[in-house]
Amino acid sequence: AQSVTQLGSHVSVSEGALVLLRCNYSSSVPPYLFWYVQYPNQGLQLLLKYTSAATLVKGINGFEAEFKKSETSFHLTKPSAHMSDAAEYFCALLEGSQGNLIFGKGTKLSVKP
Amino acid sequence: GAVVSQHPSRVICKSGTSVKIECRSLDFQATTMFWYRQFPKQSLMLMATSNEGSKATYEQGVEKDKFLINHASLTLSTLTVTSAHPEDSSFYICSASPGLAAGEQFFGPGTRLTVL
Numbered sequence: 001a002q003s004v005t006q007l008g009s010h011v012s013v014s015e016g017a018l019v020l021l022r023c024n025y026s027s028s029v030p031p032y033l034f035w036y037v038q039y040p041n042q043g044l045q046l047l048l049k050y051t052s053a054a055t056l057v058k059g060i061n062g063f064e065a066e067f068k069k070s071e072t073s074f075h076l077t078k079p080s081a082h083m084s085d086a087a088e089y090f091c092a093l094l095e096g097s098q099g100n101l102i103f104g105k106g107t108k109l110s111v112k113p
Numbered sequence: 114g115a116v117v118s119q120h121p122s123r124v125i126c127k128s129g130t131s132v133k134i135e136c137r138s139l140d141f142q143a144t145t146m147f148w149y150r151q152f153p154k155q156s157l158m159l160m161a162t163s164n165e166g167s168k169a170t171y172e173q174g175v176e177k178d179k180f181l182i183n184h185a186s187l188t189l190s191t192l193t194v195t196s197a198h199p200e201d202s203s204f205y206i207c208s209a210s211p212g213l214a215a216g217e218q219f220f221g222p223g224t225r226l227t228v229l
Contacts, residue, residue, distance in 0.1 A: 032215055032216045034216060036220075041204075041223065041225065042222050042223065043117075043119075043206050043208075043220035043221050043222040043223045044157075044206070044208075044220040045220070046219075049216065051214070051215060051216070090156060090157070094215060094216035099145060099210055099212075099215065099216055099217075099218070100147055100159050100162055101147075101159070101216065101218065102159075103156045103157045103158075104156060105155065105156045106155070106156050108154075
């Protein structure tokens with residue numbers, strides 16, 4: 001069965017520090033993977049997606065993620081955190097012929113001044 | 114482009130009443146719409162998938178008679194929570210897919226339902 005695991009429900013970094021949010025997946029077929037960001041009481045905004053092209057994917061707001069098949073990982077990084085990056089981040093895996101997504105449990109990112 | 118709206122953004126109702134939530138794709142036609150439920154500090158759980166003009170496909174454990182989904186047009190899907198109870202209180206999020214790229218979904222801003 002396909003699944004997504006996000007390690008760490010809460011990550012706290014200082015402003016300007018590296019952001020690393022971890023995501024591992026399980027899939028019997030080549031995966032399509034996504035990172036979304038959710039601000040309080042809002043819907044989800046797509047940060048970036050991997051669809052079997054380049055393994056290093058660049059997204060919006062300076063985020064990027066690297067697909068590593070050998071590690072079944074798709075970790076999200078940003079070189080320098082900004083206060084506005086504080087939000088909930090979800091990793092998701094495409095499943096099924098109808099295109100529904102399986103979401104990880106989310107990681108809340110806090111940014112300290 | 115690719116904007117999805119939800120209405121209402123917030124609703125409070127009494128136990129036993131029904132609540133309808135609308136999801137609209139404003140600038141594209143959505144061949145498929147998805148309804149998710151999100152409990153506080155938890156992830157999104159897919160409730161159902163709907164295609165225009167056909168019956169929705171519900172996930173295991175989701176009561177189709179309680180959560181009525183109608184996908185009447187390529188830009189509108191509605192979720193009706195019938196005979197709502199306090200345990201139905203949650204954040205409901207819809208997403209819409211134009212069906213052009215695998216996994217491409219655009220999310221609405223969500224609806225906060227509180228059942229008293």
